[in-house]
Amino acid sequence: MVDLRFVPRALRHLDETSAEVVACCIYRDERPLSGLAGLLDWRLSGRLSRLAKQGFLLGEVGEVLAMPVRPRLPFDKLLVAGLGPRGAFSDATFRTVLERTMSALDGLHVKKAVVELPGRGDEAITAERAAEILVELIGDDERDTLTVVEDPSGQQQIEKLTQERRRKALRRQYDGG
Numbered sequence: 001m002v003d004l005r006f007v008p009r010a011l012r013h014l015d016e017t018s019a020e021v022v023a024c025c026i027y028r029d030e031r032p033l034s035g036l037a038g039l040l041d042w043r044l045s046g047r048l049s050r051l052a053k054q055g056f057l058l059g060e061v062g063e064v065l066a067m068p069v070r071p072r073l074p075f076d077k078l079l080v081a082g083l084g085p086r087g088a089f090s091d092a093t094f095r096t097v098l099e100r101t102m103s104a105l106d107g108l109h110v111k112k113a114v115v116e117l118p119g120r121g122d123e124a125i126t127a128e129r130a131a132e133i134l135v136e137l138i139g140d141d142e143r144d145t146l147t148v149v150e151d152p153s154g155q156q157q158i159e160k161l162t163q164e165r166r167r168k169a170l171r172r173q174y175d176g177g
Contacts, residue, residue: 002138004162005147006155007114009121011039015074017147019112022069023079023101024149025121026052027086028059035121036149037080043072048080060084061096064104079104081118089124095133102137116149127154131161 007013014022024036026048033041033048041048047067051057057065063082069075081101083089097118105113117134119125127150138146150158 003145005145006150007147009036009149011043017114019075019114019147021077021079021105021108021110022075022114023081024116025081025083025097025118026059027083029085036116040078044069058082061093062100064100083118089119094118094125094130098137111144114147114149120150127157128161131158135162135165
């Protein structure tokens with residue numbers, strides 16, 4: 001099972017995080033960029049904002065942009081996933097965007113990634129609901145480490161749910177074996 005870790009949404013903490021890729025999300029109708037995308041855009045001297053202004057980065061659901069970010073960030077690549085319009089965000093959007101992000105990470109053969117869960121940057125989805133869908137989707141993911149960008153209270157909720165799921169899985173293994 002994947003090793004789930006957490007990092008606060010702050011550049012100094014991200015700078016200390018070991019991963020190959022960092023993944024963030026943007027809404028189609030939200031400028032300037034906010035959440036992790038806003039922080040990364042600042043560190044990248046507005047490169048994401050320029051791509052959005054030029055129409056190269058739209059923020060549509062299903063859109064994923066990969067770009068190199070060294071030496072400004074300690075990661076090889078940045079993935080930016082589109083969330084669509086802010087008002088239309090739902091559990092289905094969360095699932096679609098997270099599946100698309102995880103698929104992109106798989107395609108890049110990434111073993112260690114830092115991921116901002118879709119909609120968590122502005123709490124469009126609760127940490128508990130995000131954790132339920134995350135655990136369901138990653139299952140027995142082969143990635144070594146998935147570091148989730150999350151505030152301390154959200155981290156506690158996600159950790160609690162993932163620990164409960166691990167205990168249940170171990171019980172099933174023990175009872176079946």
